[in-house]
Amino acid sequence: MKPSPRVTAGATLLLLTSMVLSVLLLRQVDRLRAGATLQEVLYLSSPKAIKRLSLGYSGLVADIYWTRAVQYFGNKHHTGEEHYKLLAPLLEITTALDPKLRVAYEYGSNFLAAPPALGAGMPQEAIRLIQFGIRNNPDQWHLYYDLGFVYYLELKDYVAAAKAFEAGSRLPNAHPFMKLMAGNMAQHAGDYQMARMLWTATYESATEKVVRANAKAHLRAITVDQDVIALDDVVAKYRDETGHLPNSFSELMSAGLLRGLPLDPLGHPYVLVSDGSIEVNDPDNLPFIQKGTPPGYVPPSSPHLPTSD
Amino acid sequence: MAAIEILGLEKTYSVGFWRKRPKLALKPLHLAVEEGEIFGFLGPNGAGKTTTLKMLMGLVYPSGGSARILGKAINDPEMKAQIGFLPEQPYFYDYLTGRELLEYYGQLSGLSGKDRSRRVGDMLNRVGLRDAADVQLRKFSKGMLQRIGIAQSILHDPRVVVFDEPMSGLDPMGRREVRDLMEQLKHEGKTVFFSTHILADAEALCDRVAIIHLGELHRVGAVAEITSDLCARVELVWPGKTVPASMKALGAECRVSGDTVRAVISKANQDAALEVLRRERLHLVSLTPVRASLEEYFVAQLNPNGVAAGARA
Amino acid sequence: MSPRIIHIALNTFREAVRDRVLYNLIAFALLMSGGAVLVGQISIDIERLVVINLGLTAVSLFGVVIAIFIGIGLVSKEIERRTLYTVLSRPVHRWEFIAGKFFGLAGTLVVNTLLMAAGVFVALWYVSPHLQKSDVWLLVALYFIVLQFLVITSLALLFSSFSSPLLSAVFAFSLFAIGSFAEDLRGFAGMTHGVERWLATAAAYLVPNISALNVISQVAHEQPVSGQLALYNTGYALFYSAMALCGAVLIFERRDLK
Numbered sequence: 001m002k003p004s005p006r007v008t009a010g011a012t013l014l015l016l017t018s019m020v021l022s023v024l025l026l027r028q029v030d031r032l033r034a035g036a037t038l039q040e041v042l043y044l045s046s047p048k049a050i051k052r053l054s055l056g057y058s059g060l061v062a063d064i065y066w067t068r069a070v071q072y073f074g075n076k077h078h079t080g081e082e083h084y085k086l087l088a089p090l091l092e093i094t095t096a097l098d099p100k101l102r103v104a105y106e107y108g109s110n111f112l113a114a115p116p117a118l119g120a121g122m123p124q125e126a127i128r129l130i131q132f133g134i135r136n137n138p139d140q141w142h143l144y145y146d147l148g149f150v151y152y153l154e155l156k157d158y159v160a161a162a163k164a165f166e167a168g169s170r171l172p173n174a175h176p177f178m179k180l181m182a183g184n185m186a187q188h189a190g191d192y193q194m195a196r197m198l199w200t201a202t203y204e205s206a207t208e209k210v211v212r213a214n215a216k217a218h219l220r221a222i223t224v225d226q227d228v229i230a231l232d233d234v235v236a237k238y239r240d241e242t243g244h245l246p247n248s249f250s251e252l253m254s255a256g257l258l259r260g261l262p263l264d265p266l267g268h269p270y271v272l273v274s275d276g277s278i279e280v281n282d283p284d285n286l287p288f289i290q291k292g293t294p295p296g297y298v299p300p301s302s303p304h305l306p307t308s309d
Numbered sequence: 310m311a312a313i314e315i316l317g318l319e320k321t322y323s324v325g326f327w328r329k330r331p332k333l334a335l336k337p338l339h340l341a342v343e344e345g346e347i348f349g350f351l352g353p354n355g356a357g358k359t360t361t362l363k364m365l366m367g368l369v370y371p372s373g374g375s376a377r378i379l380g381k382a383i384n385d386p387e388m389k390a391q392i393g394f395l396p397e398q399p400y401f402y403d404y405l406t407g408r409e410l411l412e413y414y415g416q417l418s419g420l421s422g423k424d425r426s427r428r429v430g431d432m433l434n435r436v437g438l439r440d441a442a443d444v445q446l447r448k449f450s451k452g453m454l455q456r457i458g459i460a461q462s463i464l465h466d467p468r469v470v471v472f473d474e475p476m477s478g479l480d481p482m483g484r485r486e487v488r489d490l491m492e493q494l495k496h497e498g499k500t501v502f503f504s505t506h507i508l509a510d511a512e513a514l515c516d517r518v519a520i521i522h523l524g525e526l527h528r529v530g531a532v533a534e535i536t537s538d539l540c541a542r543v544e545l546v547w548p549g550k551t552v553p554a555s556m557k558a559l560g561a562e563c564r565v566s567g568d569t570v571r572a573v574i575s576k577a578n579q580d581a582a583l584e585v586l587r588r589e590r591l592h593l594v595s596l597t598p599v600r601a602s603l604e605e606y607f608v609a610q611l612n613p614n615g616v617a618a619g620a621r622a
Numbered sequence: 623m624s625p626r627i628i629h630i631a632l633n634t635f636r637e638a639v640r641d642r643v644l645y646n647l648i649a650f651a652l653l654m655s656g657g658a659v660l661v662g663q664i665s666i667d668i669e670r671l672v673v674i675n676l677g678l679t680a681v682s683l684f685g686v687v688i689a690i691f692i693g694i695g696l697v698s699k700e701i702e703r704r705t706l707y708t709v710l711s712r713p714v715h716r717w718e719f720i721a722g723k724f725f726g727l728a729g730t731l732v733v734n735t736l737l738m739a740a741g742v743f744v745a746l747w748y749v750s751p752h753l754q755k756s757d758v759w760l761l762v763a764l765y766f767i768v769l770q771f772l773v774i775t776s777l778a779l780l781f782s783s784f785s786s787p788l789l790s791a792v793f794a795f796s797l798f799a800i801g802s803f804a805e806d807l808r809g810f811a812g813m814t815h816g817v818e819r820w821l822a823t824a825a826a827y828l829v830p831n832i833s834a835l836n837v838i839s840q841v842a843h844e845q846p847v848s849g850q851l852a853l854y855n856t857g858y859a860l861f862y863s864a865m866a867l868c869g870a871v872l873i874f875e876r877r878d879l880k
Binding site: 004007008015018021022023032064067213 | 808834865871
């Protein structure tokens with residue numbers, strides 16, 4: 001006279017079991033398909049076609065693509081060049097769908113232009129992308145910053161970089177460092193001071209976590225490079241004065257050439273090698289350094305960016 | 310053993326968007342149907358008949374009480390093999406032919422192979438649909454649908470059959486056919502329990518009836534008893550235009566139409582009325598019992614002064 | 623499996639056929655042949671791509687539409703026509719009825735898909751008349767599409783067990799649309815915090831993951847599909863459908879059939 005208790009119990013049990021199992025299996029499927037939706041980006045021939053297909057919802061579609069991108073690039077399963085193969089078509093599509101998506105240009109300037117292993121190694125594409133962005137967002141000084149950034153760092157075209165910073169500095173609400181960098185370009189192009197300014201500017205103005213982490217790593221690298229140069233100088237001075245190489249930093253300190261134990265940005269002491277050169281303690285966690293690496297050192301295939309801000 | 314025992318079955322629906330308003334469909338019902346009888350379940354529309362039948366068939370869950378069919382509980386699969394059901398105004402699967410429909414139901418009843426085919430053939434013959442066996446049901450008339458419906462209900466030779474308004478929507482020919490089939494079922498020893506709101510059908514067929522109204526059982530008993538309560542009036546017809554005063558004094562309602570007078574008088578006063586006519590030398594043309602409809606019966610039930618004589622409170 | 627379930631399934635299949643559902647194949651055939659001929663004329667070196675994309679997408683969409691339109695009526699139509707009452711008055715359990723209806727519609731869709739698959743292969747042969755090794759992946763894509771159908775059918779049946787056809791159609795189509803973006807939903811969920819994260823994640827897992835079962839662009843570009851993925855997807859589709867069907871059984875078991 002009532003709904004059968006056996007059927008109720010059996011169905012409830014089967015329902016709960018199926019639910020658990022289907023969720024577990026789905027996670028496995030997800031793992032296998034990580035980035036599969038993004039791979040489709042490679043198969044789509046034209047951003048214009050996609051825009052038409054979005055039936056007027058291009059803003060939403062742009063957001064979906066962008067979310068997939070962030071997910072994919074945040075995922076450490078893919079490394080090296082393979083990782084960034086999708087970046088160019090992805091940025092092209094996303095910005096075609098939503099030309100005002102500022103974060104896409106930011107990503108582009110930082111990771112599209114940079115050489116592998118950090119980026120896709122396509123500086124010309126990056127320039128093109130940012131110029132598209134400037135055409136569509138003529139009052140955004142950020143984009144001129146991104147443009148100058150790529151010219152300076154990857155193409156080493158200091159004249160073009162200066163022009164870009166100058167143009168950007170004239171826009172409303174432009175950050176003061178734009179003018180500063182335009183001005184300093186003539187004298188300090190290529191030196192550490194300029195680089196530090198650039199990366200500091202990036203670090204302060206970027207919104208994406210990954211971009212900030214990247215900037216932080218570069219700033220640390222500049223510090224290391226400058227530190228190593230300074231320490232090399234100190235060692236040379238010691239050798240000139242005493243005729244032999246120092247055995248430890250304490251010798252340098254007693255000689256009055258160093259004030260304290262030199263520490264790298266990670267907090268580890270630098271290493272004084274027997275031949276007088278300076279090395280860092282943990283090169284794997286100091287990406288982008290150009291000095292202080294042991295001979296024959298091969299950096300990891302994907303740079304270890306700092307995780308905290 | 311009673312074929313059907315209804316032990317306090319009741320049903321209250323919760324209606325309204327938040328299911329807060331209770332709607333009483335059936336008050337606790339106690340009823341027993343004996344094996345081998347044709348039992349009529351009478352009541353006006355909305356009385357609770359269909360609700361009762363559906364609870365018996367396990368289609369609706371009772372709010373209280375229980376029932377047994379052939380001694381077994383509802384929803385017992387063994388019990389289901391012994392009953393047949395015909396719902397009210399069914400459409401069936403209109404894309405199937407008569408034969409296919411019966412074959413399908415036979416499969417579901419667990420009849421196999423040769424046995425099933427034989428029975429299907431027999432049934433089609435029995436309900437007079439042999440010629441229409443391979444016609445799609447969408448082309449069937451109402452009468453034909455009702456007959457195939459009865460066929461599916463007795464296909465597996467059940468001991469008890471339950472019909473919900475089997476005569477509804479049929480023309481007199483159709484009603485006659487269905488009535489004949491039901492008589493045959495009784496002669497085969499089956500128990501027939503059916504619901505209807507047409508008193509004439511119940512009168513013609515049933516051994517016993519139960520009357521239900523607004524979810525409540527009013528009377529149970531042999532047909533003769535109940536109809537005699539309901540048929541407590543007679544109509545006298547005589548030619549002319551004279552209505553004797555003494556006739557009126559007996560409480561007759563008289564009507565003159567053309568050359569004839571019709572007077573309706575309570576059965577108790579029948580002999581006295583005949584005496585009046587004889588004294589006045591009025592020639593009696595006919596004397597017919599007047600059947601009250603069920604609605605009049607219920608109206609009378611609720612009216613303590615009792616327009617219809619013999620009405621019980 | 624009880625024989626009654628099989629009988630109910632076969633009858634459901636018969637109903638679909640006689641209700642002329644399979645006529646959709648004609649529309650499909652026209653579409654495919656039209657597309658193939660057109661593409662053959664243009665000959666821009668991506669004929670295979672277009673035929674496969676067009677064909678498989680059409681198979682998927684036609685099938686989903688059929689699954690939903692028939693699925694939503696599986697229970698409600700039987701109640702409306704009172705056929706359900708005569709079925710349940712026999713020794714048939716309510717859950718057997720649900721199971722039979724499911725297998726009947728699923729079977730119809732499988733047959734429909736097989737016929738359509740033949741159509742796709744014919745069109746493919748027309749534009750590129752030599753078999754390639756990668757054609758076997760097409761079969762895998764079609765298999766995944768059938769898995770999609772199982773999932774959608776089970777959901778349509780779930781809704782049919784308690785709601786009107788119109789509402790059921792709305793729910794089923796909505797879930798299909800959301801399910802096509804389920805992976806993105808999980809991505810969004812991953813970026814929120816707190817209560818929203820829990821809700822979004824739960825929704826993202828409970829929604830049918832149609833996108834996970836879609837490998838059409840992949841096979842159109844002749845990329846292989848991993849066997850492991852096929853295995854996991856099969857399991858997922860089966861358990862998800864079982865979950866929806868159990869829901870249908872639980873609701874239907876309790877329902878007063880007025």
